[in-house]
Amino acid sequence: MSSLASDLAREVAAGGAPGRPSASRAPRSARRTRTRLGRAAMYVLLTVLLGIVLLPFFWMLSSSFKNDVDVLTVPIQWIPKTFVWTNYAKIWTEIPMAGYLANSAFLSIVITILQVLTGSFAAYGFSKVRFPGRDALFLAYIATIAVPWQAYMIPQYVMMQKAGLTNTFAALILLQAFGAFGVFLMRQYYMTIPDELNEAARIDGLSDYGIWARIILPLSKPALASLALLTFVNTWNDYMGPFIYLSSNQLWTVQIGLQSFIGQYSAQYAMIMTGSVISVIPILAIFLAGQRYFIAGIATSGMKG
Template sequence: MSTILEAADDSATATLLTSPRGPRSKPSTPGKRIGRIIGYVAMIVVAVALLVPFFWMISSSLKTSNDVFSVPVRWLPETFVWSNYVDIWTQTNLLTWIRNTLVLAVVVTFLQVLTGSFAAYGFARIRFRGRDILFLIYIGTIAVPWQSYMIPQFILMSNLKLSNTLWSIILLQAFGAFGVFLMKQFYETVPEELSEAARIDGLSEYGIWRRIMVPLSVPAIASLTLLSFVNTWNDYLGPLIYLRNPNLWTMQLGLQSLVSNTQDQNFALMFTGMTMSVVPIAIVFLLGQKYFVEGIATSGMKG
């Protein structure tokens, strides 16, 4: 047996030594090099355009309030006012704003992932009459602007005595058509044979969803988690309509209150709070970046 393996190895080595080299990559032409350079320049310009607002925000958080909108524009503060990051804690109710925003973001994200993945499994794997039509109608609600039905929703929450409570935001955002669409697209990439084998072994549909589909859909869940968390964290109009008690304000409402009073507008503290509000989103994105990219890339694939 060893003689056969040695002979095969010698034959493979001789083949590699005598065979001509594979086709080399063609040298890039001047046109390709110019196109590549133009592409790099365009990406750099776009990257700078996206990063300039963040740079301005951080720079303004280290200025005095009068220097934020000075003319001509000062991109760097003459004196770095580090005390702004102390004043934002001592002069505002920042801890309450962060707590309320974090509660809403975590609870809404959990409910959207739970309900979205569960409903998506029904649309993707369970066959019933009118399934496709019902799915199209449900997904069609994405195209309906929220402003067109926010008044009936407000009346409903008021009649249920939930207005001016965090429950109003939680209940209104616990279900999302986009989450169902995203998870359904991912579920359809999972081979049907896995579900069939699980049914033969006696698993219920709930068991298949919990023990097979959910563990396999970690990238899609991570994508939906990030999108839901960021959307809830940055939501301004919803809390503005339903949360009138200052003790229930979120980060967005609290920061807006710093400049709503024409007698005492503190733009420096507002930019300081904005800079701090970006930190949780950046942490969540850095932790789930790998799964987020994978989930977005695979959710649009079938088969």
């Protein structure tokens, strides 16, 4: 009884009547309810946005199992009436799909490695090495991102043509081995690494090359993964570069190779969708494998300017 009496006394002292919830509990419960409703509304909104983003991919996947005449029907058949499974076997004999995929993979891997190497090394110089005019040179280099590719597309082609590199992979590799965006991304991440680590390494006798290779790079895995993923996806999906510089069918990438299904008066839409689905699979696999590093790299690359 004494315990019950003490509880009632505490409720009265808190401003509430005995047997009723105190005034402080009601707002707390209301805030908790509003938080739950807001969270539920956010989940619903994100689910709707996710559905809108994935809708074209679902249509592409659905169309890859149809006949050509059923791809562009109105209203849209989201689920094929008859699944044409032979599309995924037929595409390998209709065009040299394996060769196109190999060419895309070769260019994407080589350009990704070179961009990660050159971007990380240049970013180290712009972030950890002090020299006159460093910041002005960095701003001038980053300003090139604002220049559209169409503005210097023709001069680049003339240079490659005079060098005898057209219709070769070397032209694409040389033009895309360096990127201002990669330098910017890596520099922003390097700025979050304390300079004391560099100073301690110099005291131990390491050169700038050793500091970059043995200290900076191991600490930059998220940013490196982000740059590698973005570069790989951009190179894999590149259409204009291979279209301009590669004229031989044996050198075509998968994006150019899908043109084989477009004729003068008609197009094999089902085969185009099938090839598009196949071309998306490597990118999806790479993103799922490195998404943890990718998200961490993007989240931390803009923390310090």
